[in-house]
Amino acid sequence: xxxxxxxxxxxxxxxxxxxxxxxxxxxxxxxxxxxxxxxxxxxxxxxxxxxxxxxxxxxxxxxxxxxxxxxxxxxxxxxxxxxxxxxxxxxxxxxxxxxxxxxxxxxxxxxxxxxxxxxxxxxxxxxxxxxxxxxxxxxxxxxxxxxxxxxxxxxxxxxxxxxxxxxxxxxxxxxxxxxxxxxxxxxxxxxxxxxxxxxxxxxxxxxxxxxxxxxxxxxxxxxxxxxxxxxxxxxxxxxxxxxxxxxxxxxxxxxxxxxxxxxxxxxxxx
Amino acid sequence: xxxxxxxxxxxxxxxxxxxxxxxxxxxxxxxxxxxxxxxxxxxxxxxxxxxxxxxxxxxxxxxxxxxxxxxxxxxxxxxxxxxxxxxxxxxxxxxxxxxxxxxxxxxxxxxxxxxxxxxxxxxxxxxxxxxxxxxxxxxxxxxxxxxxxxxxxxxxxxxxxxxxxxxxxxxxxxxxxxxxxxxxxxxxxxxxxxxxxxxxxxxxxxxxxxxxxxxxxxxxxxxxxxxxxxxxxxxxxxxxxxxxxxxxxxxx
Numbered sequence: 292x293x294x295x296x297x298x299x300x301x302x303x304x305x306x307x308x309x310x311x312x313x314x315x316x317x318x319x320x321x322x323x324x325x326x327x328x329x330x331x332x333x334x335x336x337x338x339x340x341x342x343x344x345x346x347x348x349x350x351x352x353x354x355x356x357x358x359x360x361x362x363x364x365x366x367x368x369x370x371x372x373x374x375x376x377x378x379x380x381x382x383x384x385x386x387x388x389x390x391x392x393x394x395x396x397x398x399x400x401x402x403x404x405x406x407x408x409x410x411x412x413x414x415x416x417x418x419x420x421x422x423x424x425x426x427x428x429x430x431x432x433x434x435x436x437x438x439x440x441x442x443x444x445x446x447x448x449x450x451x452x453x454x455x456x457x458x459x460x461x462x463x464x465x466x467x468x469x470x471x472x473x474x475x476x477x478x479x480x481x482x483x484x485x486x487x488x489x490x491x492x493x494x495x496x497x498x499x500x501x502x503x504x505x506x507x508x509x510x511x512x513x514x515x516x517x518x519x520x521x522x523x524x525x526x527x528x529x530x531x532x533x534x535x536x537x538x539x540x541x542x543x544x545x546x547x548x549x550x551x552x553x554x555x556x557x558x559x560x561x
Numbered sequence: 562x563x564x565x566x567x568x569x570x571x572x573x574x575x576x577x578x579x580x581x582x583x584x585x586x587x588x589x590x591x592x593x594x595x596x597x598x599x600x601x602x603x604x605x606x607x608x609x610x611x612x613x614x615x616x617x618x619x620x621x622x623x624x625x626x627x628x629x630x631x632x633x634x635x636x637x638x639x640x641x642x643x644x645x646x647x648x649x650x651x652x653x654x655x656x657x658x659x660x661x662x663x664x665x666x667x668x669x670x671x672x673x674x675x676x677x678x679x680x681x682x683x684x685x686x687x688x689x690x691x692x693x694x695x696x697x698x699x700x701x702x703x704x705x706x707x708x709x710x711x712x713x714x715x716x717x718x719x720x721x722x723x724x725x726x727x728x729x730x731x732x733x734x735x736x737x738x739x740x741x742x743x744x745x746x747x748x749x750x751x752x753x754x755x756x757x758x759x760x761x762x763x764x765x766x767x768x769x770x771x772x773x774x775x776x777x778x779x780x781x782x783x784x785x786x787x788x789x790x791x792x793x794x795x796x797x798x799x800x801x802x803x804x805x806x807x808x809x810x811x812x813x
Contacts, residue, residue: 299595299596299778302785304562325729328756331751335751342787474577497724499775501579503776526752526753526783527751528783528787529749529780535778535782536776536777537776537778
């Protein structure tokens with residue numbers, strides 16, 4: 292059987308994807324809990340971007356989402372400066388520190404080339420999605436017309452993101468991982484994406500559940516679904532395949548793989 | 562186009578399913594074909610989620626007459642005789658043309674130590690029967706898996722559900738135990754396939770998708786977009802599994 296999708300057909304034929312992907316969720320650098328080949332350095336990530344046809348990768352540095360937000364943010368901005376157009380940056384905000392400390396760091400990079408928003412990590416920083424300590428980050432995002440990408444894992448995180456999306460309707464909020472591997476959380480994320488105009492689903496997930504892409508499109512609309520890979524935490528090629536072979540029209544795949552995020556980056560990505 | 566032979570396909574109902582997942586045997590094999598997968602090792606969900614004898618019996622009815630499918634049974638120690646005596650089990654494996662087996666000690670509640678399962682391991686080792694296991698406790702801890710591999714060095718063991726955070730332990734085990742292989746459906750380490758090939762050669766990787774639970778397009782794409790030499794990709798896609806299956810000796 293010949294795949295009806297040109298994306299699937301290209302992959303099976305060993306041809307390039309033939310479409311400029313925008314990946315809404317990536318990183319750089321080493322991490323405590325796993326071996327990452329090449330120490331996940333910038334060169335290796337760029338090589339991988341070429342393999343999976345990624346035009347622009349929106350990333351935060353792993354140091355920034357763990358213990359060293361200023362150090363990681365600096366490295367991410369350097370990468371974006373060295374590779375304009377290919378690397379976009381979420382500046383990480385660690386709500387455990389006094390707000391003024393984190394905001395000053397973010398402010399210092401606000402005009403840097405490639406900065407598009409703020410990254411929050413509910414798990415590594417152990418601060419719930421709707422915790423008031425996150426408010427300054429959202430205020431900053433609203434003032435600068437940035438997006439917010441937050442890690443979400445479980446129903447509570449999704450409900451927290453819904454709360455923030457409704458409080459800050461001007462801020463596009465990306466629900467990282469769309470709730471994770473718990474099916475109930477994924478269904479909840481889909482509901483939030485459907486009900487909140489500024490909330491988006493992110494397909495980043497290590498478990499490539501069959502039918503997930505189709506379900507997101509069917510219940511939230513292709514316009515609310517963003518391709519994310521978690522590169523280099525994860526290998527992005529499998530994530531691409533999940534979309535390329537999904538049982539949805541190629542027009543929807545184009546939205547997911549790049550056009551939706553390109554729309555969010557417009558006017559934000561210099 | 563790579564000749565994909567999928568080592569991880571199931572038929573039958575599951576306890577927990579995701580909305581929109583492909584339903585039924587016909588849909589599963591149609592989906593595999595859409596993703597360029599023409600051959601597969603198949604087990605019945607109820608051979609793990611129910612007693613092995615129940616699921617094993619149901620499997621033949623699901624795949625009989627379907628080209629490119631090869632049956633996989635779940636087995637367990639001979640202590641209760643639910644699957645028969647060792648002689649009967651061996652004869653049944655041959656009669657049904659079983660090409661690999663699953664050992665699921667956690668689901669079936671048996672102890673995986675030699676004193677309990679050693680005669681089963683010895684029989685499978687003599688037959689060179691490929692065996693699928695999972696490392697996560699309580700199936701096999703890393704120490705228990707190491708014991709199995711070392712005590713039965715001619716038993717081809719294929720590790721399933723290989724998570725992206727286990728390299729620091731897994732690589733030492735691959736180093737120590739040449740009879741260890743790994744299936745690719747959940748191995749999503751950044752440049753992971755290339756890294757394993759560089760360290761251990763292409764022979765240790767076995768293509769699998771876990772269809773219909775996971776998307777078969779994912780591992781297909783991961784391998785298709787790899788810069789590895791075509792020969793290595795073909796080994797991973799099909800050749801390594803064929804080599805293991807050709808090594809089975811039902812009469813040993």
